[in-house]
Amino acid sequence: MPILFYNTLTRSKEEFNAIKPNEAGMYTCGPTIYNYAHIGNFRAYMFEDLVRRYLTFRGYKVTHIMNLTDVEDKLIRTCRETGKSLKEITAHYARAFFEDIDTLGIWRADAYPAATDHIPEMVDLIKALREKGHTYEEKGSIYFNLTTFPKYGRLSHMNLEDLKTGASGRVDADEYEAEEARDFALWKAWDEQDGDVYWETELGKGRPGWHIECSAMSMKYLGPHFDIHCGGIDNMFPHHENEIAQSCCATGAPFVNYWLHCAHLMVEGRKMAKSLGNFYTLRDLLAKGLDPLAIRYTLIATHYRQPSNFSFDAVAAASQALRRIRDFRIRLEEIHGEGDELLQECRDCEAEFIANMDDDLNISGALGAVFNFIRDVNRKIDDGGVGSAGAIHVLDLLDQLNQVTGIFAPPVEDTVPREVLDRVAARQQARREKRFAEADAIRDQLLNEGWIIEDTPDGQRVKRV
RNA sequence: GGCGGCAUAGCCAAGUGGUAAGGCAGAGGCCUGCAAAGCCUUUAUACCACGGUUCGAAUCCGUGUGCCGCCUCCA
Numbered sequence: 001m002p003i004l005f006y007n008t009l010t011r012s013k014e015e016f017n018a019i020k021p022n023e024a025g026m027y028t029c030g031p032t033i034y035n036y037a038h039i040g041n042f043r044a045y046m047f048e049d050l051v052r053r054y055l056t057f058r059g060y061k062v063t064h065i066m067n068l069t070d071v072e073d074k075l076i077r078t079c080r081e082t083g084k085s086l087k088e089i090t091a092h093y094a095r096a097f098f099e100d101i102d103t104l105g106i107w108r109a110d111a112y113p114a115a116t117d118h119i120p121e122m123v124d125l126i127k128a129l130r131e132k133g134h135t136y137e138e139k140g141s142i143y144f145n146l147t148t149f150p151k152y153g154r155l156s157h158m159n160l161e162d163l164k165t166g167a168s169g170r171v172d173a174d175e176y177e178a179e180e181a182r183d184f185a186l187w188k189a190w191d192e193q194d195g196d197v198y199w200e201t202e203l204g205k206g207r208p209g210w211h212i213e214c215s216a217m218s219m220k221y222l223g224p225h226f227d228i229h230c231g232g233i234d235n236m237f238p239h240h241e242n243e244i245a246q247s248c249c250a251t252g253a254p255f256v257n258y259w260l261h262c263a264h265l266m267v268e269g270r271k272m273a274k275s276l277g278n279f280y281t282l283r284d285l286l287a288k289g290l291d292p293l294a295i296r297y298t299l300i301a302t303h304y305r306q307p308s309n310f311s312f313d314a315v316a317a318a319s320q321a322l323r324r325i326r327d328f329r330i331r332l333e334e335i336h337g338e339g340d341e342l343l344q345e346c347r348d349c350e351a352e353f354i355a356n357m358d359d360d361l362n363i364s365g366a367l368g369a370v371f372n373f374i375r376d377v378n379r380k381i382d383d384g385g386v387g388s389a390g391a392i393h394v395l396d397l398l399d400q401l402n403q404v405t406g407i408f409a410p411p412v413e414d415t416v417p418r419e420v421l422d423r424v425a426a427r428q429q430a431r432r433e434k435r436f437a438e439a440d441a442i443r444d445q446l447l448n449e450g451w452i453i454e455d456t457p458d459g460q461r462v463k464r465v
Numbered sequence: 466g467g468c469g470g471c472a473u474a475g476c477c478a479a480g481u482g483g484u485a486a487g488g489c490a491g492a493g494g495c496c497u498g499c500a501a502a503g504c505c506u507u508u509a510u511a512c513c514a515c516g517g518u519u520c521g522a523a524u525c526c527g528u529g530u531g532c533c534g535c536c537u538c539c540a
Binding site for chain 2: 029031032037038040041042043044045047048069072073074156157158159182184185209210211231232233234235236237238239242261262263264265266269270271297298301302303305306307308309310311313314315316317318319320321324327328330331356362363364365366367368369370371372375378379381382383431434436439440443447452453454455456461463
């Protein structure tokens with residue numbers, strides 16, 4: 001069964017065929033490290049991580065490259081406003097970014113090239129474009145001449161005429177030092193506002209435009225032609241369109257086979273905006289006491305091309321769903337003896353999971369399959385038919401699917417303090433002697449302290465709330 | 466003004482022509498000394514509205530309404 005991806009280039013689902021068999025090169029637009037990333041950003045990174053994990057699960061050796069934008073207008077403004085150096089600021093937010101993705105269980109990419117470490121590569125690329133006649137210079141800056149690339153606009157379905165007019169009047173050509181308002185900068189000449197953020201290069205004193213870093217770095221780490229490029233839908237135009245123009249014109253080779261874009265995140269039914277008071281960084285949510293795994297669940301559970309509504313109710317529901325999974329695993333781990341091995345059930349569940357995920361990463365359908373499986377296995381356990389081999393098979397399957405989703409192995413509190421166990425034993429003794437009021441008092445007290453006591457035929461189970 | 470997306474139960478969310486997955490919450494029940502967990506039953510004559518195509522539409526087409534995105538380096 002082939003994997004289908006919705007390719008923005010063709011606006012249709014296409015079979016994924018890798019350039020090299022069983023290998024996949026993947027480039028994803030990373031953060032501008034001038035601030036803490038917000039949960040909308042993390043939805044995109046989570047989606048990209050899912051693409052990478054799923055391809056890995058399906059046997060591909062994936063090379064995942066994510067850039068860090070560490071020179072750009074907003075960063076320079078921050079430098080000016082704070083008096084700090086570019087490096088000070090970017091080092092701080094890069095560290096925060098890595099902490100955040102670790103917290104969310106997003107796998108680290110194979111490399112995180114930073115723009116400022118690749119100035120020579122960008123200069124070479126711009127030179128190549130200049131030699132081929134795709135650029136022009138104005139006041140020391142170098143621009144890409146879009147008329148030299150007739151295919152421009154194919155990804156976003158924008159046409160040059162519409163862009164030129166800018167009917168709302170928002171595109172004011174006077175503000176551009178370019179022949180056409182729609183042309184974009186490859187190299188920006190230094191001006192006083194830039195302070196000490198500049199490089200002396202063959203192109204003059206200045207800094208790279210934003211788009212060129214992704215062309216230069218994807219090329220360096222994945223070659224001129226690679227499989228997958230992902231990003232948020234807002235990057236489609238102009239950023240990805242510009243990347244295509246730069247890369248194709250510079251190398252003459254095809255650039256990217258599959259463009260995957262993820263939709264935006266809404267918060268409580270509204271767009272996320274500081275003015276609406278629903279703008280959250282991951283740190284904001286953790287400070288409110290939300291469980292990172294529940295945040296992960298919430299962000300991952302909606303199909304990536306669907307606008308997703310992040311709400312506190314949804315996170316609470318996710319916590320409950322995770323508890324269900326955790327309790328299911330605890331139950332399985334306690335099973336001993338002979339019984340059903342559940343081989344067919346495991347095979348069916350895995351097949352259904354894969355069939356859904358193969359269809360453009362239909363995660364909701366895939367999760368539905370697993371929850372149906374959990375219910376069916378629970379029923380069999382209730383009937384007493386499941387043996388330890390069956391339990392192991394189910395746990396193995398969950399572990400495997402956890403490699404894709406990261407939500408099927410919630411942490412279990414396995415060290416219960418001696419003192420708590422003593423009180424559980426005391427309660428059990430009271431129960432045996434039918435002193436139920438006393439037993440219930442102990443249970444209530446432990447519940448207050450965050451421990452749930454459950455009575456099973458085989459004894460007491462102690463769990464974290 | 467141009468281009469694009471979305472609208473499914475209280476909440477989250479699959480399903481893109483054949484009669485509404487799943488999770489959370491709610492109700493009733495089984496189990497339990499009582500609970501918890503689990504299981505069973507139940508919760509959308511129905512998928513924003515109105516037209517149309519079709520034997521048949523949440524699914525296709527049209528119009529409208531609402532929300533969201535891009536068109537200035539915001540995922």
